Amino acid sequence: MAIWAIVPAAGVGKRLGAEIPKQYLSICGKTILHHTLERLGRVRTLSGLVLVLRPDDKTPVSAEIPESLNVRIARGGEERCHSVLNALKILEFELASDDWVLVHDAARPCVKPSEVDGLIDVVSNHDVGGLLAAPVSDTLKRVNDEGEITGTVDRTELYRALTPQIFRFHVLKRALRLAADQNRIVTDDSAAIESLGLSPVIVPGSTDNIKITEESDLLLAEAIMRQQNSPGVGSP
Numbered sequence: 001m002a003i004w005a006i007v008p009a010a011g012v013g014k015r016l017g018a019e020i021p022k023q024y025l026s027i028c029g030k031t032i033l034h035h036t037l038e039r040l041g042r043v044r045t046l047s048g049l050v051l052v053l054r055p056d057d058k059t060p061v062s063a064e065i066p067e068s069l070n071v072r073i074a075r076g077g078e079e080r081c082h083s084v085l086n087a088l089k090i091l092e093f094e095l096a097s098d099d100w101v102l103v104h105d106a107a108r109p110c111v112k113p114s115e116v117d118g119l120i121d122v123v124s125n126h127d128v129g130g131l132l133a134a135p136v137s138d139t140l141k142r143v144n145d146e147g148e149i150t151g152t153v154d155r156t157e158l159y160r161a162l163t164p165q166i167f168r169f170h171v172l173k174r175a176l177r178l179a180a181d182q183n184r185i186v187t188d189d190s191a192a193i194e195s196l197g198l199s200p201v202i203v204p205g206s207t208d209n210i211k212i213t214e215e216s217d218l219l220l221a222e223a224i225m226r227q228q229n230s231p232g233v234g235s236p
């Protein structure tokens with residue numbers, strides 16, 4: 001069964017607010033996109049990768065792509081879910097319907113290849129697919145419109161959805177196509193799958209695997225990478 005990766009990298013990084021899209025900012029001497037692709041390049045089971053870029057993005061990306069990766073480029077859409085759908089469309093003649101697609105945000109450069117391998121292992125025995133997720137550690141409050149607390153939410157059954165997320169090619173395409181047709185914006189791939197009534201499996205993921213969203217995440221990602229690369233820790 002083939003596994004293709006999809007890396008949505010067509011966002012503008014509005015919340016981070018830099019002059020360039022956040023995936024082109026450098027941490028530890030390389031762009032965020034480079035780190036992400038380099039880490040996925042170390043996942044041996046991938047047959048190829050679709051990199052999704054904004055149509056007006058003129059950044060030369062070939063230097064960001066490791067030679068070991070078989071890469072196609074797709075055009076980004078309005079929202080992340082449209083970008084992923086565009087990537088699936090260009091795989092139409094490449095993949096059989098039961099092959100897997102593994103979607104990973106360009107903005108998560110600290111992912112460990114060993115965690116991706118672990119996710120693939122678990123999902124290969126699962127009917128639907130799954131995702132890396134981290135348990136919630138803070139106490140969660142429900143609030144009303146006035147900002148007053150109306151209750152404390154039991155966090156024991158709550159997880160934060162991370163990426164990668166891996167699903168069967170035809171099921172993810174159907175799920176994202178349906179969401180697009182119904183004008184529903186889904187913020188991760190699992191949400192689209194769930195709306196078909198299916199239940200993806202959670203694989204506990206490391207809190208290292210942050211999504212760079214705000215400016216302060218850049219420093220955090222640098223610290224995580226330095227720690228991951230420090231002697232004795234082994235390569236991530």
Ligand code: CTP
Nearest residue numbers: 008009010011012013014015078079080106107
């Ligand atoms: N993404 C994409 N196409 C879009 C929007 C987002 O491919 N239309 C990608 C981003 O490049 C990122 C990932 O989806 O790798 C997760 O999105 P997010 O962290 O929200 O990135 P941005 O949309 O760039 O950030 P912001 O929401 O702050 O503008």
Ligand code: MG
Nearest residue numbers: 011012013080
């Ligand atoms: Mg966004």
